[in-house]
Amino acid sequence: ALITSLVFVPGRNLLALGDAEGALTLWPLAEGTDRPPRTLPGHDGAVDSLAASPSGTLLASSGTDGTIRLWDLADPAVPARPITTLPGAEITEETHPDPVGTVLRRVAFHPDESMLAAPRAVSEGSRHGALRLWRITDPRQPEAVEPTESILPECYKELISVAFGASGRTLATSCIGFGPQVTLWTTDTTRPHARRDLLQGGQGAGTLRFLPGTRRLLHATANGVTTWLADDAPREGAAGSLGERPGGFYISTVFANGPRRLLAYQGSTHGALWELTEPGGQRLLSNLPGSGTVGAGGLAFSPSGAILALGEVENGEPVLRLRDTGAPDAPELVTVSEVGRATDVSFSRDGRLLAVADNNGDGDENPQIRLLDVSDPRRPAQLAAMPARAFSVAFSPRDDLLVATVMDTLLAWDVSDPRAPEPLPEQRLTRGSTVARAVFSPDGLLLAVADFSERLRLWRVAEGRLAGEPTLLYEEGGSHPVAFAPDSRSLAWANTGEGHVQLWDLSTPATPQWRASFGHYGRSKPDSVAFSPHNSGTLLVAADSIELLVTDPDWIIPGLCSGVGDTITPAEWEVHVPGMPYAPPC
Secondary structure, eight states: OOEEEEEEETTTTEEEEEETTSOEEEEEOSTTOOOOOEEEOOOSSOEEEEEEOTTSSEEEEEETEEEEEEEEOOOTTSOOEEEEEEEEEEOOTTTOSOTTTSOOBOOEEOTTSSEEEEEOOOOTTOSSOSEEEEEOSSTTSOEEEOOOTTHHHHSSSEEEEEEEOTTSSEEEEEEEESEEEEEEEEOSSSSOEEEEEEEESSSOOOEEEEOTTSSEEEEEETTEEEEEEOOSSSSTTEEEEEEEOOSSSOOEEEEOOSSSOEEEEEOSSEEEEEEEETTTEEEEEEEEEOOSSSSOOOEEEOTTSSEEEEEEEETTEEEEEEEETTSTTOOEEEEETTOSOEEEEEEOTTSSEEEEEEOOOSSSSOOEEEEEEOSSTTSOEEEEEEEOOOSEEEEOSSSSEEEEEETTEEEEEEOSSTTSOEEEEEEEOOTTOOOEEEEEOTTSSEEEEEETTSEEEEEEEETTEEEEEEEEEEOTTOEEEEEEOTTSSEEEEEETTTTEEEEEEOSSTTSOEEEEEEOOOTTSOOOEEEEOTTOTTEEEEESSEEEEEEOOHHHHHHHHHHHSOSOOOHHHHHHHSTTSOOOOOO
16 A cells, blocks of 8 residues: 555654555564564554654554544554544545645654644634644543634644644644644643744645754745744743733733742733743742733732732632742732732832732722731731822832822822821823833832833932932833833833833933844733843743743843854855954854
8 A cells, every 4th residue: 555654663663654545554673673564454544644752652643534543652562552542634635635645744742742733623614723732641531732712823724744843842833724834833831822923825835844953943845945943932032931821901920039039920810920940941839810800910029039919809809818939839828808909019128018009999998009017927907098099009129118100190108107108299190191000120229100101201219209300211102011120220111012022221321222122022912021130131021921031142142143054164254254354253
């Protein structure tokens, strides 16, 4: 019978073949072996694709009959044993005019063998695309993993080829969608999602393969082989991913300043507490409740990182909780009964005070900014309350200054006596700007206030007061998320209209200098940014997913150089740059 697919089985000296009649043949390749090939009944149609797991213990086969079969190869003395049959996608004259004459690679194992990428049948009007991922931690009971709905335009008709990158964080697919398409997917999340289209039409769908140990993705079509430098990261330039973005109008992200490298995020649907590990990894410590509102609730670490304050929802009612980050699963320390809907929270520099923007929204009480004594986190006590419907609150890390943003206005208090906060002069923001966020620099000498009116204001802070007139920056397209680097000399500012992040040099605060724009997110707008206090070059960005970006030029430049291929040789330099000393860019 005509051979339609083949694969070498790692570590087994075995070649697996699939034929046009649906049979599987296992062909021993060890030198001097006298073991004959074994032919097994497989599919009711041609075997269009085969994949062997990295350990050589599993084999997956895809057939034109619309089934996927998993086979057990663990025992070399026993022929391949069928484990389970899964739904796949038929190949017919209508969907594929030449199913036997075209090379397909429609199944692939994740490098750690936890997942299988395979085809899915697409019915008329289906909300799902032609790619299906199976979690095969137990190969006898695979579980379907649904990608996010961004799959629809990327791979909605027919899957041609799949390939996982070396770390398993990237999956490449070649599909028939709106014409042939090659797409990179992020797979190290609870719900995989598409992050970049490499090709739309023109060259044909073709088959894919990552070169082992490299970032190079080979794409073979009738026109030849195209090589892509496909970074095995959640997004080109990203160093890591913490999963899909929570639901909600906006989300909150925050790093802890203590000895542990903790970070947390939250939206309306859920949140999470993570610890960054070395080298470049991350560990999920706890899944956190969502705010239950249109956006995130208040979210802040105490200065030591030992306590996490979080606005949550319980039985449909908003609550504020303090959680212990040092215990497994970050258990609750206390529910603060005085507080309703905590829109924002901030700890004082010594961690003894907690400011809460309490916008309970039930109409029974006026919204307030509450000052709580949390020196004993299990027994918080209210010290003062100032009437205001605030969107954000922030304590200065340097002195006893507290600020809050309300409609069109920046409020401020001297809280050296927290039982009797002293109001300070108000500052006008952009007229009509209903939402703004205030952030202090880590050294406490600057305050940045970004609003939805495309403006960012920078105030100097001196002796616990805002000093002079602010420096005004204007950004077309809308802005809001803002974060200072640990050295207080750099500022990240997310453009929510254009979908990218800007980096500004604040060495001279009166005349900020633009340094770079990066992380272009297209339709998915970044709505939260945060710098790691442990590494000035690590920036957390929340867009369609939660990603860690590296902004340090000392890290970026070597990465760029490693991706450009061969640098210019001395002989080439002499031809193209005659008379100049040899100084290659990399």
